[in-house]
Amino acid sequence: MAIPLSTRPPAGSKRLDAAAWIAAALEALAAEGMAGVRVERLAASLGVTKGSFYWHFKDREALVAALLERWAAGRIAAIAEQTRDHGTPADARKALLALLDIYARTPNRKGLAVELAIRGLAPGHATAKRAVAHVDAARLAKVGALFAQLGKTTAEADARALLFYAFLFGQSLMGGGKRLAAAKRAAAKIVAD
Amino acid sequence: MAIPLSTRPPAGSKRLDAAAWIAAALEALAAEGMAGVRVERLAASLGVTKGSFYWHFKDREALVAALLERWAAGRIAAIAEQTRDHGTPADARKALLALLDIYARTPNRKGLAVELAIRGLAPGHATAKRAVAHVDAARLAKVGALFAQLGKTTAEADARALLFYAFLFGQSLMGGGKRLAAAKRAAAKIVAD
DNA sequence: ACCTGAACACCGTTCAAGT
DNA sequence: ACCTGAACACCGTTCAAGT
Numbered sequence: 001m002a003i004p005l006s007t008r009p010p011a012g013s014k015r016l017d018a019a020a021w022i023a024a025a026l027e028a029l030a031a032e033g034m035a036g037v038r039v040e041r042l043a044a045s046l047g048v049t050k051g052s053f054y055w056h057f058k059d060r061e062a063l064v065a066a067l068l069e070r071w072a073a074g075r076i077a078a079i080a081e082q083t084r085d086h087g088t089p090a091d092a093r094k095a096l097l098a099l100l101d102i103y104a105r106t107p108n109r110k111g112l113a114v115e116l117a118i119r120g121l122a123p124g125h126a127t128a129k130r131a132v133a134h135v136d137a138a139r140l141a142k143v144g145a146l147f148a149q150l151g152k153t154t155a156e157a158d159a160r161a162l163l164f165y166a167f168l169f170g171q172s173l174m175g176g177g178k179r180l181a182a183a184k185r186a187a188a189k190i191v192a193d
Numbered sequence: 194m195a196i197p198l199s200t201r202p203p204a205g206s207k208r209l210d211a212a213a214w215i216a217a218a219l220e221a222l223a224a225e226g227m228a229g230v231r232v233e234r235l236a237a238s239l240g241v242t243k244g245s246f247y248w249h250f251k252d253r254e255a256l257v258a259a260l261l262e263r264w265a266a267g268r269i270a271a272i273a274e275q276t277r278d279h280g281t282p283a284d285a286r287k288a289l290l291a292l293l294d295i296y297a298r299t300p301n302r303k304g305l306a307v308e309l310a311i312r313g314l315a316p317g318h319a320t321a322k323r324a325v326a327h328v329d330a331a332r333l334a335k336v337g338a339l340f341a342q343l344g345k346t347t348a349e350a351d352a353r354a355l356l357f358y359a360f361l362f363g364q365s366l367m368g369g370g371k372r373l374a375a376a377k378r379a380a381a382k383i384v385a386d
Numbered sequence: 387a388c389c390t391g392a393a394c395a396c397c398g399t400t401c402a403a404g405t
Numbered sequence: 406a407c408c409t410g411a412a413c414a415c416c417g418t419t420c421a422a423g424t
Contacts, residue, residue, distance in 0.1 A: 015407065033317050035228055040397050052408045060398065113316045119366050120313015123306045124226050129368075136367050159378035162364075166379070169366050170359025173312050174329050185352035186359070189382075208388065233416050245389045253417065
């Protein structure tokens with residue numbers, strides 16, 4: 001059997017690339033917040049010394065920036081995926097209700113923890129602020145398009161998209177799963193008419 | 194003139210109490226997030242050595258807990274103040290619109306930064322989670338009472354309160370001041386009947 | 387009652403040296 | 406091309422000693 005040469009190192013190898021550090025950082029972020037993203041801890045969890053970190057990144061802040069970029073790209077891809085195939089108004093309404101379900105039920109504790117940690121960081125962190133702004137713009141555009149598909153004017157679609165999306169976020173900031181009855185009733189108002 | 198004895202130390206004194214540390218911690222939290230709340234930095238800014246910190250608090254975590262308690266008490270007092278004097282439906286409507294203005298315009302950058310930092314921390318921090326839950330319960334109760342005053346049923350008042358409050362928070366998570374036109378249009382929907 | 391000063395552990399960063 | 410090992414600065418924590 002031919003063994004491919006000069007490709008990614010085998011699973012057992014200790015040699016790392018930047019992506020491995022970013023993935024480890026995301027895990028730590030989800031588990032302990034940004035304060036948990038520590039070079040020495042990550043190195044230990046990856047089985048290398050902390051000195052090796054500085055081969056891949058200029059400093060801790062560069063890792064955080066890379067993590068933020070990767071997060072934003074992932075969220076933008078996700079909203080595109082979650083809102084495609086809505087040719088008819090019935091499809092658009094179904095897509096909106098599906099989104100409500102995805103975010104309001106917050107089944108994925110990890111994704112929410114990461115999102116809140118990043119948004120909590122944003123007011124005092126320029127790179128985080130930019131990442132959040134990109135994600136918000138993409139989500140508002142996609143959700144606004146769904147409301148437009150339902151026959152709303154542009155202004156009305158924009159207002160509903162903001163209400164829809166801001167509500168979902170506020171909800172998750174307030175503990176997510178709790179208050180489900182009130183949340184469903186509130187959500188119905190936004191999509192209704 | 195009689196000089197009061199055994200009262201608070203004069204302004205020039207270096208002797209501190211726990212409240213001085215908490216106030217300094219809140220400043221740091223607003224400016225740099227929870228990562229900025231560092232014992233050594235606070236000590237330097239207060240003009241004492243970091244060793245003295247441990248007279249007032251068991252450890253850094255105890256300072257954070259005290260800060261969270263003080264924040265929650267302040268927010269609960271504020272919402273009570275912002276929603277009193279609404280004997281008539283007209284008063285209640287006025288109070289709701291005033292709240293929208295207070296939160297949607299977010300003129301106080303510092304208060305918002307503190308709130309987001311604390312909420313970003315909450316998913317992985319039991320004490321922060323409790324503080325946030327207390328504040329949310331107080332705000333939902335007060336805002337729900339305003340909607341009830343407008344003649345809504347309990348279920349409807351609860352749903353509107355959640356929508357109202359979650360929207361305001363989501364809004365501030367998304368950059369606050371921007372998108373003002375869509376925000377006003379969205380907010381009008383919530384209070385409208 | 388409150389603070390200093392010195393000690394120690396942990397973590398970010400640098401860099402010469404290894405493979 | 407990627408990692409080790411040692412060094413240094415910064416910060417949390419402890420504690421004996423000072424006032």
